[in-house]
Amino acid sequence: MKDKKASDSYCLGIESTADDFSVGVSTFKGRILANIRSQYVPVEGGIHPREAARHHAEVASNVLEEAFSKSKIKPKNVSVVSFSQGPGLGPCLRTGATVARALASYLNVPLVGVNHCIAHVEIGKLKTGAKDPVTLYVSGGNTIVSAFDSGRYRVFGETLDIALGNCLDVFAREAGLHQTEGKPFGAVVEDLAAKGKKLIPLPYSVKGMDISLSGLLTALTNLLKRREYKLEDLCYSLQETAFSMVTEVTERALAHTEKKEVLLTGGVAANKRLQLMIKAIAEEHDARFCAIPSEFVVDNGAMVAWTGVLAYTHGVVTPIDKSFVKLRWRLEEVEIPWVE
Amino acid sequence: MGRMNRPLLIKKGAEASLYLADWHGRKVVMKCRLPKKYRPSSLDEHIRTYRTIHEPQLMHEAKRAGVPTPTIFLVDVKNTIIVMEFIEGKQVKRLLAEVSASRRQLLCLKIGELIGKLHRCGIIHGDLTTSNMILSPDGKVFFVDFGLGEKTRELEARGVDLHLMKRALQSAHFRFAGECFDAVSKGYFRVLGCEVGKSVLDKVREIEKRGRYVSERREE
Numbered sequence: 001m002k003d004k005k006a007s008d009s010y011c012l013g014i015e016s017t018a019d020d021f022s023v024g025v026s027t028f029k030g031r032i033l034a035n036i037r038s039q040y041v042p043v044e045g046g047i048h049p050r051e052a053a054r055h056h057a058e059v060a061s062n063v064l065e066e067a068f069s070k071s072k073i074k075p076k077n078v079s080v081v082s083f084s085q086g087p088g089l090g091p092c093l094r095t096g097a098t099v100a101r102a103l104a105s106y107l108n109v110p111l112v113g114v115n116h117c118i119a120h121v122e123i124g125k126l127k128t129g130a131k132d133p134v135t136l137y138v139s140g141g142n143t144i145v146s147a148f149d150s151g152r153y154r155v156f157g158e159t160l161d162i163a164l165g166n167c168l169d170v171f172a173r174e175a176g177l178h179q180t181e182g183k184p185f186g187a188v189v190e191d192l193a194a195k196g197k198k199l200i201p202l203p204y205s206v207k208g209m210d211i212s213l214s215g216l217l218t219a220l221t222n223l224l225k226r227r228e229y230k231l232e233d234l235c236y237s238l239q240e241t242a243f244s245m246v247t248e249v250t251e252r253a254l255a256h257t258e259k260k261e262v263l264l265t266g267g268v269a270a271n272k273r274l275q276l277m278i279k280a281i282a283e284e285h286d287a288r289f290c291a292i293p294s295e296f297v298v299d300n301g302a303m304v305a306w307t308g309v310l311a312y313t314h315g316v317v318t319p320i321d322k323s324f325v326k327l328r329w330r331l332e333e334v335e336i337p338w339v340e
Numbered sequence: 341m342g343r344m345n346r347p348l349l350i351k352k353g354a355e356a357s358l359y360l361a362d363w364h365g366r367k368v369v370m371k372c373r374l375p376k377k378y379r380p381s382s383l384d385e386h387i388r389t390y391r392t393i394h395e396p397q398l399m400h401e402a403k404r405a406g407v408p409t410p411t412i413f414l415v416d417v418k419n420t421i422i423v424m425e426f427i428e429g430k431q432v433k434r435l436l437a438e439v440s441a442s443r444r445q446l447l448c449l450k451i452g453e454l455i456g457k458l459h460r461c462g463i464i465h466g467d468l469t470t471s472n473m474i475l476s477p478d479g480k481v482f483f484v485d486f487g488l489g490e491k492t493r494e495l496e497a498r499g500v501d502l503h504l505m506k507r508a509l510q511s512a513h514f515r516f517a518g519e520c521f522d523a524v525s526k527g528y529f530r531v532l533g534c535e536v537g538k539s540v541l542d543k544v545r546e547i548e549k550r551g552r553y554v555s556e557r558r559e560e
Binding site for chain 1: 352353354355376377378379380382383386387466467468469471488500504507508510511514547550
């Protein structure tokens with residue numbers, strides 16, 4: 001009976017961990033009906049949490065409305081509301097959580113708090129058909145190599161300091177680059193790197209399955225000040241060195257777990273050069289490289305909606321009084337009843 | 341012996357492929373660091389050459405520190421190949437799940453002592469996981485894979501080394517990670533003494549907190 005219902009049951013998911021406010025709608029069978037996203041772009045500098053939260057509050061009702069009209073469902077059709085409960089920036093998370101609580105209470109439907117990092121993995125699996133992948137999740141806030149083992153996603157490697165996307169962003173800002181026409185800094189660096197030829201020696205720091213990027217960033221900013229090298233070469237060297245590091249640790253996890261699929265996700269996954277590198281190690285180990293459509297690698301509401309479906313249909317609900325946001329919620333803390 | 345004439349791939353690791361081979365009548369492991377197509381060739385060559393040179397040096401020094409490691413027979417820097425003794429035995433990774441709690445305790449205690457001995461002589465292993473430890477039939481624990489190792493006495497490096505051991509236990513042996521790491525620490529303290537041991541463990545805690553989204557940091 002539940003299956004019959006699954007086709008006309010919907011989960012609405014709200015994502016607001018950082019600079020994106022996004023609402024997605026998923027059927028219980030995993031059909032994504034809407035995935036609407038509004039991004040806060042700082043005038044200068046990085047993400048200011050308070051300003052980003054202000055943006056989210058401003059656009060929330062419009063994004064919601066758009067999600068309803070795109071998915072062609074009515075609010076009363078929503079069976080569950082899910083939201084990114086963490087990890088992320090406090091003010092941003094709280095804004096999304098407030099919208100989610102209000103909506104769930106108003107519609108009188110269950111609320112499900114979802115771990116943002118797990119949502120990235122789950123939407124990747126849904127969109128590529130991957131069953132049991134090693135995932136490299138690289139974004140402005142995260143650099144994690146994870147894989148499923150005994151009831152949870154385990155962290156096999158991660159950054160010991162800053163995230164890969166953060167490293168690219170800070171370098172781009174230090175170099176005086178600008179985000180034009182909504183193009184993220186990562187894409188600006190990628191374009192310049194494509195014109196670079198000279199590989200400048202930079203710190204390469206792999207510790208077991210972990211990496212460290214802060215030394216690389218410091219070395220690069222110092223080189224910038226010395227003005228000895230072309231910016232294109234610096235971008236090229238940054239990409240080659242940093243990407244080689246994450247690729248090496250991903251390959252280690254792949255060799256260690258002997259899994260047969262590799263998933264690349266997070267904002268930095270849009271980078272073509274990184275895709276090539278990860279594809280190469282997947283082939284090397286007879287694993288399938290699972291390419292996710294770009295709409296679903298960046299932060300998005302659809303991934304929260306779909307993970308909400310998985311959690312809810314396996315008995316996970318978050319009572320309102322337990323729905324406080326978790327700024328530092330590691331993915332291995334979450335039990336995953338929906339994976340065998 | 342016929343079977344051994346041709347090198348047999350026994351493990352395709354991330355960094356190198358390991359072949360079982362016959363080398364002048366000895367059973368050996370050939371560790372071949374093959375070119376990685378994904379990274380630029382100059383960076384690739386640098387990394388492979390560096391590790392091929394440093395790994396045998398560290399293995400040799402580890403032996404002097406009292407930590408069993410395979411004997412090195414040949415280092416071919418040009419082709420980035422190391423030929424070393426094949427150690428009969430079982431990977432600690434597989435053993436931990438099989439043995440009794442008390443044996444597990446003893447094994448981890450032993451591992452802790454060996455890590456202590458390395459650190460006492462200024463050697464950092466760099467990739468302490470239970471797949472890189474082999475228990476030989478005569479009860480010795482061999483450490484292998486020093487490719488990411490370095491020579492330093494810095495507290496930070498010691499802390500990261502032990503942190504990696506802890507993380508390896510948590511990801512591959514989460515059911516008894518706690519008791520195992522406690523035993524490792526105990527062995528480590530035995531060799532390095534309480535004062536140094538404590539400062540390294542404090543460092544491990546500090547490194548953990550540096551990690552992203554660690555809930556303990558909330559309290560600060």
